[in-house]
Amino acid sequence: MKQPIGVIDSGVGGLTVARELMRQLPKETFLYLGDTKRCPYGPRSEEEVRAFTWQMVNFLLEKNIKMLVIACNTATAYTLTELQETLNIPVIGVIEPGARAAIKFSRNKRIGVIGTEGTIESKAYPNALVAIDQNIRVNSLACPPFVPMVEDGILSGPKAEGIVSNTLQPLKEMNHIDTLILGCTHYPLIKDLVQNEMGSHIQVISSGEETAREASLILAYHKLLEKGNASPVHEFYTTGDIEKFRLVANSWFEEPVRILKSVQIEHVPSSAY
Template identity: 60%
Template sequence: MERPIGVIDSGVGGLTVAQELMRQLPNEQLIYFGDTLRCPYGSRTKDEIIQFTWEMVHFLFEKNIKMLVIACNTATAYTLKSLQQQLPIPVIGVIKPGARAAIKATKNNVVGVIGTEATVSSKAYETALKQIKPEITVQSLACPLFVPMVEKGILSGEEAERVVKHSLKSLIKDNRMDTLVLGCTHYPLLKETIQSVIGDDLTIISSSDETARETSAILEVHNLLATKPRQNDHIFYTTGELEIFRHIAKVIFNNTPKHIKKVKL
């Protein structure tokens, strides 16, 4: 099935998911949409998050996608069920794959979750974790300064370290967790800084790897896997500044994708 996979995110964070999809599914074409102009979604109202997500979905649906990956934790928390119910194609988010990876990693059943304000207030990770393992303890913390910083391309250095230390102060102070879920796909771009602040003893979980595995499994079940090799024909759409998007894409992929386009919704 040679139709593309659609990937949506509030900005550039979902590129970390796209990277893993490209690694694990080299025969697949991705069409990525990052709504960088209206990012971050984490401080938006529920109605705005739902509206913006559906606008991205409608755009990608015109590209004849065969599956949708919601590479945004906030959008996953508020739209996954309705999208799964209303779209005629398979749809997955990043929360359940991230929760499963955390359950595998934790030894003491105390898991930290950092995410946007909307994701944390939705309790989506806590629900997903406790559905798998009811006895687990979840320590959640909103980090609203992370996404705007990443969207500006500030991924390391003194400013990044200062913001991460300030944001994680309360979580570190009451540190019983042995596993930390990066509950926003922007946050893996700060992983090295986060790890240096919280220490090497803590296992950091990104949902990207597990999400790509689940995507592969679902494509196989639905007989939708592509069989022909691809020649880097992935397409990336953004609503924001092209140069910032190109810069961050180059950091993630180690080269700049050929097809990056700016669009309006």
């Protein structure tokens, strides 16, 4: 029996990481849990984020996962170390992989970070960047409107463009970064809007690809890579509105979801934790 990999997020944003994981690890089975009912996590206290994250983790541990991917920057900032020290399975987050990717692409060592209030206040990205290269200069900006916009499926059009333009204006006025980290896994769903607003001279980084690469390396190191040839059956869970979740999932996965007809999206009430 295949042992799955668990992926958790505060909502639909982690689907951007899950898609990259599935692309790079096509033999693996994934269980995705998005806490859409209590999203966004950004404005919440560290204690709330830690409690909610542990509830999601415990739900997936009952399904015998072999690895946990925290596809939420806020949850990564507040719980990664604790989870790594407590659980007996590999646990990875999205912040360090994103930081490494940004440093790789930056030419002038000036990097911007956009994220939720919680992620920005935690200073997790500046700490991760400077830990790698002390010469890096970081400009951070909290973007509270972005997660609700994505969760509501507002991914394009004049309304979305207006929200993105107004929110990013303070960062544009700084005008010296050459690389921008999307410090929330919801943001790749509006990456084109962000790119258009910031300009083609800015390298926009999402952490999904680097996170998936790290997951593959860790699985190989622990000899946990799936070797069978049976097609994986992924499961998607949400604590909130099933149809809204399904709509975003289908729009993001597009062809892979149509091919994987066995994908299941189930409702998980918060009380079930």
